[in-house]
Amino acid sequence: MTRLQTQGAVIGYGGTPIVHGVDVEVPDGRITAVVGPNGCGKSTLLRALVRLLPVSEGAVLLDGEDIHKVPTREVARRVGLLPQSPIAPAGITVKELVARGRTPHQKVLRPWSAADEMAVTSALHSTQLTSIQDAVVDELSGGQRQRAWIAMTLAQDTPLMILDEPTTYLDIAHQYDVMDLLHHLNTRQERTIVMVVHDLHQAARYAHHVIAMRDGVVAAAGSPSEVFTEELIREVFALEARVLTDPVTGTPMVVPAHGPGGAR
Amino acid sequence: MRILRIGPLGITTHRRTFAVGLAMAAALAALLVFALAQGQANITVLDSLKAAVGIPVGAPADFIVGQVRAPRALTAVVIGAMLGLSGAILQSLTRNPLASPDFIGISAGAGTGAVLTLWLVGASSLWVTAAGAVVGALVTAGLILALSWRRGIVPLRLILAGIGMGFVAQAATQYVLTRMEMHEAGNALGWLVGSVTGRTWTHVTVAALALGVLAPVVLWHARALRTMEMGDDAARALGIHVGRSRTVLALCSVLLAAAAVAVTGPIGFIALVAPAIALRLTRNAGVTLIPSALMGALLLLAADQVAQLMPTTVQLPVGIFTAAVGAPYLLWLVWRASRGGPA
Numbered sequence: 300m301t302r303l304q305t306q307g308a309v310i311g312y313g314g315t316p317i318v319h320g321v322d323v324e325v326p327d328g329r330i331t332a333v334v335g336p337n338g339c340g341k342s343t344l345l346r347a348l349v350r351l352l353p354v355s356e357g358a359v360l361l362d363g364e365d366i367h368k369v370p371t372r373e374v375a376r377r378v379g380l381l382p383q384s385p386i387a388p389a390g391i392t393v394k395e396l397v398a399r400g401r402t403p404h405q406k407v408l409r410p411w412s413a414a415d416e417m418a419v420t421s422a423l424h425s426t427q428l429t430s431i432q433d434a435v436v437d438e439l440s441g442g443q444r445q446r447a448w449i450a451m452t453l454a455q456d457t458p459l460m461i462l463d464e465p466t467t468y469l470d471i472a473h474q475y476d477v478m479d480l481l482h483h484l485n486t487r488q489e490r491t492i493v494m495v496v497h498d499l500h501q502a503a504r505y506a507h508h509v510i511a512m513r514d515g516v517v518a519a520a521g522s523p524s525e526v527f528t529e530e531l532i533r534e535v536f537a538l539e540a541r542v543l544t545d546p547v548t549g550t551p552m553v554v555p556a557h558g559p560g561g562a563r
Numbered sequence: 564m565r566i567l568r569i570g571p572l573g574i575t576t577h578r579r580t581f582a583v584g585l586a587m588a589a590a591l592a593a594l595l596v597f598a599l600a601q602g603q604a605n606i607t608v609l610d611s612l613k614a615a616v617g618i619p620v621g622a623p624a625d626f627i628v629g630q631v632r633a634p635r636a637l638t639a640v641v642i643g644a645m646l647g648l649s650g651a652i653l654q655s656l657t658r659n660p661l662a663s664p665d666f667i668g669i670s671a672g673a674g675t676g677a678v679l680t681l682w683l684v685g686a687s688s689l690w691v692t693a694a695g696a697v698v699g700a701l702v703t704a705g706l707i708l709a710l711s712w713r714r715g716i717v718p719l720r721l722i723l724a725g726i727g728m729g730f731v732a733q734a735a736t737q738y739v740l741t742r743m744e745m746h747e748a749g750n751a752l753g754w755l756v757g758s759v760t761g762r763t764w765t766h767v768t769v770a771a772l773a774l775g776v777l778a779p780v781v782l783w784h785a786r787a788l789r790t791m792e793m794g795d796d797a798a799r800a801l802g803i804h805v806g807r808s809r810t811v812l813a814l815c816s817v818l819l820a821a822a823a824v825a826v827t828g829p830i831g832f833i834a835l836v837a838p839a840i841a842l843r844l845t846r847n848a849g850v851t852l853i854p855s856a857l858m859g860a861l862l863l864l865a866a867d868q869v870a871q872l873m874p875t876t877v878q879l880p881v882g883i884f885t886a887a888v889g890a891p892y893l894l895w896l897v898w899r900a901s902r903g904g905p906a
Contacts, residue, residue: 313714351799375802382796386658388789391848402790403802455801 300363301327302491303348303378303459307357310340310347317343319515320357325459325508330485330492332506334499336536340515341495342383345463348493349380375403379457381448383464387436393447394432397422400454422453425488426480442473449480460484462494466501474498478505503527503550511535527551580845580854587844587857591640594864598636599628601868630763638762639864639881641770642823643833647841647859648774648781648852649819650834652812655788655850657718660896663835664700664820667725670831671732672703673824678739678751686750689765693825700821703728704813715795716809757830757882759867766826773822777815778856784808785852792849830882832889833859833866839892862888 303325310318318340325331325348333341346352347359350366359366361377369377379400387396400422401415423429426446431439436447445465452460465481466474482505484490496502502509503523511519511526513535519526532540532553539556576584600611604627610620614628650663664670676699677692684691707728711720736755740748787808791798795805820834840862841847841854866884873879 346796349800351796371799371804372802375800378800380796380800382794382800384794385797386792386794388792388849390846395848399790399793399801402786405786 301325302362305357305359308347308354308359309356310343310352310354316355317515321517323510323517325491325493327491328489329507330481330505331508331510332502333493333495333510333512334502335512339512341512342463344512345461345493345495349378349461350374372403375455377457378459378461379452379455381452381462381465385448389437391436392433393428393436394419394423396436396447397450397454400451403455418454418456422450425453425484426450441469442476445469445477446480453484459491462492464495464497466496474501481505499527499553503552504545504548523551527553577847580847580851583845584854584857587854587861591857591861591864594861594868595636595640598864598868599632602627602632634762634764634767635759636864637767638770638826639759639867640860641767641774642827643860643863644856645770645774645819645823646830646833647837647855648778649816651838651850651852651855652781652788652816654838655792656809656813657721658792659718659722660839661722662718664816665829665831665834667722668703668707668729668732669700669817669820670824670829671729673700673821674755674829675699675732675736677825678736678755681747681751682739682743689769693769693822696825697818697821700817703732704817754828756880757828758880759827760878760880770822770826773819777819780811781815782852784812788812789849830863830885832885833863836889836892837862
């Protein structure tokens with residue numbers, strides 16, 4: 300049994316279910332990618348995994364316990380989230396933003412502790428932001444800003460990290476920067492990572508486990524080579540594609556089977 | 564970021580915020596001494612300080628300072644702090660510098676409630692008027708929320724609904740005024756201008772009690788408030804009870820504004836301007852509650868001193884001077900927003 304999983308979870312907004320009874324296991328110490336077409340419910344599932352959404356039937360289990368019965372602060376000490384579009388308070392510096400990740404570890408009348416300072420320093424270091432820790436977040440490039448948010452989630456110091464489209468607004472070089480960073484955090488710090496990604500190539504390269512969703516249900520789950528087959532891409536994305544082998548990493552590479560001048 | 568730790572209670576703050584806060588507190592103390600000692604009657608600084616805390620020094624200081632200047636100055640200090648705090652909370656919750664209780668109709672609603680109470684019950688006691696103001700403010704806040712609610716709070720809708728509700732409340736107030744006896748209406752009108760003139764120790768007590776109860780609740784939720792500025796999802800993921808904290812904080816903001824209106828009548832712009840100045844002085848990222856309160860106290864006391872020093876035969880109400888400072892700031896905000904900057 301893994302630390303984070305769902306059992307027959309029905310999830311939705313205000314009574315309209317978007318995810319219909321899914322059983323998902325997040326393998327410990329691995330990178331899990333959730334993929335699927337727009338509106339398939341992948342973000343909804345992700346939000347339920349961090350308790351941002353209630354589950355109307357079934358359950359989300361954190362360490363075997365119904366996540367809605369775990370105290371809010373306790374959830375925040377075990378599962379960290381990088382939301383899709385977080386707001387950086389105007390004028391906040393990188394270090395201040397990262398320090399906010401310590402919120403679940405602090406109490407109203409308890410000072411900033413040595414442990415807090417250490418977690419922030421280490422988060423800045425892992426994300427290579429130490430040299431620009433006093434820069435204002437609004438003035439950073441998109442890639443640096445995303446690294447700062449990841450650093451905030453890191454400082455939260457949770458064994459499980461959940462990221463909702465961490466690469467969506469970044470250029471391609473920065474996308475791979477972020478992916479390499481996540482890979483590094485996973486291998487060096489043994490963090491369990493769950494992320495929603497749109498780029499199947501990145502999912503196949505960086506994830507150990509892939510959950511493919513369609514219409515609110517899990518269409519397939521398994522290793523990238525198990526999930527990324529021509530048949531499944533057709534079923535999940537309604538896309539005719541060929542699956543080749545990535546010449547660099549040997550992982551599956553999904554290539555659409557039609558295009559300008561290409562064979563249909 | 565240099566963090567300062569203070570004492571075993573472990574209040575953490577930035578050094579600059581702490582220094583600015585100390586400077587504000589010192590300025591406030593100095594201005595308070597000035598407010599007690601300065602006036603047409605010649606009373607020494609020492610005598611006025613003694614008289615203010617109730618040590619008899621003989622006529623006329625005992626009365627002029629003890630019963631006129633001291634309650635007036637302290638009312639300005641406490642009400643200013645309440646307005647600064649109320650504005651800071653609302654601006655932080657909505658992430659919009661335009662959201663302050665006077666701008667989005669809360670103060671106008673409190674005014675309607677108070678005037679309605681004056682009409683129905685009469686000017687029996689400040690507590691009754693205060694209760695009327697609180698009910699008026701809560702009803703207005705409830706209506707604003709109901710009008711702007713779209714599966715959550717949408718700041719811009721909230722502000723627009725608030726401005727609209729403010730006009731409705733003002734119209735209601737004016738209707739009530741037309742129904743009142745002439746002398747009652749005159750009194751109510753005088754109160755509606757917003758002034759600290761002629762305030763007594765009862766006013767100071769009501770205000771201090773409201774601040775004394777609400778400020779600790781607000782400060783207890785300061786971390787939640789700061790964290791919610793990063794968005795609801797981020798705040799929840801950081802272990803904040805978003806719904807509960809937001810309700811408590813919004814309620815405190817409304818109650819602070821309502822109590823302030825009950826004591827002094829609606830005084831505009833302090834709640835709008837004080838948090839903004841505090842933010843600029845401390846260069847804090849995000850809401851800064853105590854400096855906002857100190858700034859509000861400083862601004863209102865200063866504005867009242869300026870009002871008293873004006874060479875006019877009648878006492879000018881302080882609200883006129885807060886508007887003189889606040890209106891240009893508001894215009895600047897609107898101008899900046901229209902140029903595509905952050906609203």
